[in-house]
Amino acid sequence: MSPRAPRGWTTSADIAARVRRRWDDGSLLTAYAAGAPCPRVEVPIRGPAVREIGAELAAVREWSARLVRDSGEGAAYGLTLREVGGRAIGRNTIPARAGVESFEQAWRLLGVGAQVARFDAVREVTASREPRLVGWVARNPLRALAVADEWPRLVAAVAWLAGNGGRGWYVRQITAAGVDTKFVAAHRGLIAALLDELLATDPAAPADHIDQSRSRGAGFAARYSFAEPEPLVHVRVDAGFAGLPPPVTEAAFRLDELARLRTSARRVVIVENQVTYLAVPVPAEGVVVWGAGFSAGRLGRVPWIRAAASVIYSGDIDTHGFAILSLLRAGVPHASSLLMDRDTLLAHRDRWGHEPSPTRARLDRLTDIEQVLYQELVEDVHGSAVRLEQERIAWDWVEQELTGLRWGWG
Incomplete structure (x- = not known):
């Protein structure tokens, strides 16, 4: 048996x-x-x-x-x-x-003999090419082992990035052997962790060499003092604005270049939604600017916008819409709001949506009437996380509000 x-x-x-x-x-x-x-x-x-x-x-x-x-x-x-x-x-x-x-x-x-041999190779490369990362490898062995085949290129990328931040260069200009921007993007999180280690242990690195307010993801370039593409500001204009040729009715500028324009405008309309921005008529002696979310706050850095006799902001009726309005007023205190009132909100109840992550921030630059509506949204007076997106407002309602301004719309 x-x-x-x-x-x-x-x-x-x-x-x-x-x-x-x-x-x-x-x-x-x-x-x-x-x-x-x-x-x-x-x-x-x-x-x-x-x-x-x-x-x-x-x-x-x-x-x-x-x-x-x-x-x-x-x-x-x-x-x-x-x-x-x-x-x-x-x-x-x-x-x-x-x-x-x-x-x-x-x-x-x-x-795991073969894996240990690969780990030994990672340690040898690190010790010979960038000894300041030896401690990181010891503390994060499995993470290093997972990219053993790419480790020499990773070390090369990190060393180049650590030495070239702050020169006004783009990451695209990297010249490390075998490394390009696609490689950096594919390993961005790991490279960021290694850069943080390298720069933190480098006595020659400036104290502000890492901008901790920027993420290791979307803010990677700015975090390590590299240049990054700046979102363009789109502007619809009257013919001849700022010396542009008469056929030009729309242009896009870098913010710093927009700020250096030697021009003026009596009326400035800043609109959150792109299609609404395209549909709103350009006011006489004025411009229409696409605000594009929190980018609208940057417009306070443009002297001729600050100097305009009338500046209007029109955004979503939700907590973040009022946060953007408050941010804009940090640079343009006299900016007023349009289509961001209780009447507009309640008249479009059938078009309400849901704000994914409302803010409860204190906003000190709202008018009394705006502040009341903002608090109602924060406290869910009209419903849970109510949101009326700008593009959902009936167009005849928009036209009626624009007509009431008596701005001489073209």
């Missing part, structure tokens, strides 16, 4: 699973990279009770022999044995504890 398979008795796979936890959390490789002793892992072995040995002696012997074979004579783990038995079955020696106390045992037991 063949021996039954043991149930619940510890196997070499169970021992490996306990050790693998130390691999998966990086602690084994971190200790290895730091030259520290291998973290010892002790595994109590669950085996047969004395009363089971007589009935399943063949299975017990096979189980015990397999644990011994799998240990590789101590190459994968050590075993502590104990004697069990008595008169009925005789004395038998079975495994009681397993122990892993060296890196060599751990690598053999887990079968």
